[in-house]
Amino acid sequence: DARVTQTPRHKVTEMGQEVTMRCQPILGHNTVFWYRQTMMQGLELLAYFRNRAPLDDSGMPKDRFSAEMPDATLATLKIQPSEPRDSAVYFCASGPPGDTQYFGPGTRLTVL
């Protein structure tokens, strides 16, 4: 049963520290998405990759957030420096050529 995996599952850090979240998409999927979920904002799209190329990162604060896909098996989302308002659950999703997305279990980030 193929699944999207995300690490770490939980992260507590102090304001100003760098945070790196990792995602392993399902093998064969060519699209990868990063979302942020908060109670107030619901699911917000942060970044979107197709065939490892970034297609849309308009939802991402550019000054502190960056998203990359170093290879087809790894996507990363970095926050530097982190701020308390970044506290949220971050989801990665991947999809095959077509219209379906499969979500990972998420990384719960708390910035103190």
Added chain:
Amino acid sequence: GENVEQHPSTLSVQEGDSAVIKCTYSDSASNYFPWYKQELGKGPQLIIDIRSNVGEKKDQRIAVTLNKTAKHFSLHITETQPEDSAVYFCAASEANAGNMLTFGGGTRLMVKP
């Protein structure tokens, strides 16, 4: 761009009753409509989807209907059980948007035993 609205935001039903969640979309070019179920502490899980060439799709106790003329689609859960309690999200995608989805705001379903 696409806009998806979802109602109600919360829904409480008695175990065994049916639950209906409705979504409307704005872009007539959208042709793929998935539904996700999110349990506490987990990621959204795809439970059923429908494409615009189909009006209804069923999978055991869940069904989705699509009205392209009115631009709305609905999730129907029959014989609800406590384990159906979760947040449900609808979404819409346009054919030329690759896998991009626009999500509704979510419905918190509570099934009371």
